[in-house]
Amino acid sequence: MMxxxxxxxxxxxxxxxxxxxxxxxxxxxxxxxxxxxxxVTKYVDADVTAALVTAGCKNLGENRPQVLWQKAESGAIESxxxxxVQWHVIGHLQRNKLRRTMRFRPMIHSVDSARxxxxxxxxxxxxxxxxxxxxxxxxxxxxxxxxxxRTDIEALLGDPPTSNVNIVGIMAMASRGSNSDQAKRQFAExxxxxxxxxxxxxxxxxxxxxxxxxxxVEAIAEGATMVRIGSRLYDGVVQLK
Ligand SMILES: *Cc1c(COP(=O)(O)O)cnc(C)c1O
Numbered sequence: 001m002m003x004x005x006x007x008x009x010x011x012x013x014x015x016x017x018x019x020x021x022x023x024x025x026x027x028x029x030x031x032x033x034x035x036x037x038x039x040v041t042k043y044v045d046a047d048v049t050a051a052l053v054t055a056g057c058k059n060l061g062e063n064r065p066q067v068l069w070q071k072a073e074s075g076a077i078e079s080x081x082x083x084x085v086q087w088h089v090i091g092h093l094q095r096n097k098l099r100r101t102m103r104f105r106p107m108i109h110s111v112d113s114a115r116x117x118x119x120x121x122x123x124x125x126x127x128x129x130x131x132x133x134x135x136x137x138x139x140x141x142x143x144x145x146x147x148x149x150r151t152d153i154e155a156l157l158g159d160p161p162t163s164n165v166n167i168v169g170i171m172a173m174a175s176r177g178s179n180s181d182q183a184k185r186q187f188a189e190x191x192x193x194x195x196x197x198x199x200x201x202x203x204x205x206x207x208x209x210x211x212x213x214x215x216x217v218e219a220i221a222e223g224a225t226m227v228r229i230g231s232r233l234y235d236g237v238v239q240l241k
Contacts, residue, residue, distance in 0.1 A: 002051045010048065010237045011055035014039070017229055018056075024220040035220055038088050040212075040230030042067065043240050046076040052233065053077050053085055061109075061228050063091025065101045072104045090171070090209075090228055092146055095119045102127055109134045109171040109209045109226075112146050114156050121161035130164055134171040134209050137193065139186045147173075150193060157201045169207025169225070170194050174215055183215040187222035194223075 002010075022032035039057035041049040042064065049060065049071055060077075062068040068087055071077060079085040087106035095116060102123045111117050111133045124131040135156065138147025148156070153170075160167060172190040174183035187210050194205050211219025213232035220227065231240055 002047050006237050007051045007054075010051050010233065013233045013235055013237065014052060014055040014057055017232055021216065021220065021227060021229075024217045027217075028221045030220070034225060036226045038090070038209075038226055038228045039233055040090065040228050041071070042091075043230055043234055044238055046071045046074040048234075048238060050076040050078065053079075057233075058083060059086050059088060059226075061088040061090045061230075063089075063110075065089065065093060065097040068104065068106070069100055088226075088228075098123050102131070105129065105131075107132045107134070107168075109228075110136045110146070111167075112136050112148055114152075114159075117156060117165065117167075118161055121163065121165040124164040130166055132166050132168050134169045134207060135167060136171045137190060139172045139175070139190055153193075153197065154200075157197060157203070167203070167205070169205045169209060170197075171209040173210070173212070174218075178215070180215070180218055184218040184222060187211070187215075187219050187224065191223045 017037060021035055021037055025032040025035050036059055038059045038061040039052050040061040042062055077085060087104050089106045089108045089110060091110055093108060093110060093116060098119055120131050120133060135153050136147045137153060138149060170190055174186045190210060191208060194208060198205055207225045208223050209226040210224045211227040213229050216227040216229060234240060
């Protein structure tokens with residue numbers, strides 16, 4: 001259990017993030033309900049994660065599958081049938097970690113290869129459901145080790161798995177060290193790419209997963225439908241490394 005004072009602080013942080021996200025949406029002429037906040041819990045343990053859910057955050061993002069399993073299996077996190085927690089995988093997913101991860105029916109934002117996409121389709125088919133995934137683009141950052149190039153994405157959309165996986169959008173991260181203008185430009189490019197892909201392949205890609213604690217305002221201005229917010233939630237709650 002968490003200390004009551006820290007729990008209250010965490011709830012305050014959550015509400016502050018909710019209102020900052022709503023303000024950013026309104027400033028962009030958008031409906032606040034068109035932006036989902038994913039609380040990134042990679043910095044905190046199962047108890048703090050559980051307290052975040054109690055505060056109202058129902059979408060949880062983890063970048064390491066083992067940590068997702070450990071938390072989801074801990075029993076600490078309330079996930080009632082009428083308001084279940086939705087997990088989001090936001091980091092590189094190895095295929096040998098897929099089966100156990102898929103038990104929790106996460107949305108996978110970080111599809112970074114055709115082989116992973118095929119493996120997700122196979123696992124989902126075996127488990128009898130449709131997986132929702134996003135393709136992670138490596139936008140303007142030659143140094144980043146993860147993400148698909150535009151060419152990779154086009155190849156993938158030209159020959160996608162035919163069942164049990166729905167590609168619902170694109171995930172992007174601004175390159176490390178970007179200032180506000182640079183981040184905004186990269187998010188605008190991602191949005192433009194999404195539009196071009198929709199036209200070229202005659203598909204819908206409704207989601208743009210982009211924006212973190214430092215750049216969610218810019219991402220929402222450029223059409224983000226999911227923002228992945230971590231550190232800002234833990235201010236005064238836990239010391240981040
Ligand atoms: C850690 C992480 C985030 C959250 O970043 P903050 O700056 O702490 O908000 C978002 N997306 C991904 C992929 C991450 O790894």
